Amino acid sequence: MHLSVLRRLSAASASPQKWEIFASVVLSRAPVVAPPMSEVESRFHRLQMAEEQEKSLMCNYELKTKQDEKMVARRAQLIADGKELSELDEEIGVTNAVREDDWKKAAEDLDKKFKFGEFPPKNELKSVERELQRKLVLIVKQKLGEKGYSSPWILPQMKHRDGETLRQTAERCIGELSGTDLSADISGNAPFGVFTHRYPTPISQKTGARGAKIFFYTANLSTIPTEFQVNPDDVTDYQWVNREEFWKTVPGTEYKKAAKFAFLE
Amino acid sequence: MSSSLLASLSRLSLLQTRQIHQTIPAGSSVFMKRQKKIDPEVAKQRETRRRKRLEKDIRQMQKHSKKPKPVDELTLDVKSAKNIGERRRPRTELTLEQIDERAIALKDYTRSRLALQQEDDAWIRGAIESQRKALNELKMLKLELYEAAVQPAAKDLPLIVQGPSLTPPIRNYEAPDGDYIDTTRNWAS
Structure with a gap:
């Protein structure tokens, strides 16, 4: 050599x-x-997330959502019976559904302001x-x-x-x-x-x-x-x-x- | 005769030289600061205070040495564990098709990762071979250039690469004002 x-x-x-x-x-x-996931990747991702969700325990937020649903149902019952509601309203407070709406609105505002998903089509x-x-x-x-x-x-x-x-x-x-x-x-x-x-x-x-x-x-x-x-x-x-x-x-x-x-x- | 030789040898030995290089007794030096005379009562107080502080430190260390730094993933969240029964989800019964779909998706994914790994591997091997050829050519053309080319490029390291994000960075974005609060927990050492 x-x-x-x-x-x-x-x-x-x-x-x-x-x-x-x-x-x-x-x-x-x-x-x-980052490039979008391939078909194989996205399917595996979706199924894997579903499996993880099934095996997990519920978090505090989910418990609160369940509680909220119960309360709203009771409120509807009371309205149907024509009873006093003021006591219950305090107990319910801000429900998760209301919060989620707020968050969604804030996200939309931000998206409108910054246009995250749109790439300038510079070709x-x-x-x-x-x-x-x-x-x-x-x-x-x-x-x-x-x-x-x-x-x-x-x-x-x-x-x-x-x-x-x-x-x-x-x-x-x-x-x-x-x-x-x-x-x-x-x-x-x-x-x-x-x-x-x-x-x-x-x-x-x-x-x-x-x-x-x-x-x-x-x-x-x-x-x-x-x-x-x-x-x-x-x-x-x-x-x-x-x-x-x-x-x-x-x-x-x-x-x-x-x-x-x-x-x- | 022999004894006198031994004596002269012993004079040459390490022990002898060590004895020559003796330090001067510290107290007798002119340059040393003279120690102040202190009240024996005050000295005693200081001594006890130092002793107490040391004892406290030792107690602290013993206390913490028994308790290892907790691993958050291994500790039980007592508050959440109390109503663990409520937290369990209803069991989901998967149909046969769903089970099949999951198994097939997993296999497909594994195959795709293998293909990706093989591609990477081929690329690395090819690149190394290509570089070897290039360096060989360079060696034949000009030895100085080859010598310079095979030097390690220490300046390039550490190499920090920011990976691709899901959305492109926003031009002229002004971050909102605020203070940086470090919430890292400290553990007594």
Whole structure:
């Protein structure tokens, strides 16, 4: 193992053709809202709750509800008989039914005020706040190499400079691509995947490199920015996509396979 | 001859050196503060007071050492236990279909969890393998970068992740004013 590595290392340094090193960042936004339960899960949940209810003992609140029901029945009886009620009213006090009505009204008011259940239907692909239940990943059309050339849809990447570690390159990549201040955490010093891209002959002759080795890092948005913008000098277009959309939009099966481990949900 | 050798050896022994490094008797030092002379009556009072305090502390400790910290789940709520008969629910008779439904739901759920676990497991294995390949490539390209990449990233830890909630956070929400009251119970140590 070690020997073969050494041999290949020396071979690489001996040959004039080398590889360019790139760091690429899979910048993702974690799901904000929990996805709904699957059919199996919700059925099991419902039945489990029912079973627990059957096996449990009644709590004080339920006892009070039972007592209330008895009292209300007695009151109705007394009214039917045409007797004095004032004594009983004091005994009943505030029934649980009344309380529940109050609570329901308060909940409705709050719901009206804050609109809990409604997610803003932001479906434009540029919005970070779209698809709150899914994990989203940033893909870009990046200006690379020559002027005016814009890449197909790719994960943002940056060429490695001498003297910095790959992680620093990845950090620089996030910093330079985003137009606004962005707080994102890169996880770990080691890349989780690599993709080898061979240059076509003309580019290879021009750059003096056989191709590019792209090392992937994962990063998470630690806070979701209210407005997300990219740096127009480097990026011509961007999208926030989920796993299926990523697979559909980005070209190159091998490329996608190299980055697929960033997509666990 | 031999006895004189022994004597000289014994002079080299640890015991001898220890005796050299003796501390100066504390009382005779010039730098020590001189002790004030106190009334023997007052000294006696102080002594008894200290003794009493110690005894009280010991009594407290003994009292609490017998009583372990209660586990709320194991203690009996006496107030609620008094009318436990009222609290029992009427027995529910399940039909055969209901029993079947529950059993099937449980099996389905278990299967779904197994599938999920297998998916996770495959993902972890795949990710580790992918990372190993990437690091190998890096080692061949540039050893310095590899060395930097395999360093532990201590700065990333501890990692705190806020899980997804059921509803999205409300923008510009102002929390109502109020005091924070800590109701954690304290147990004498």
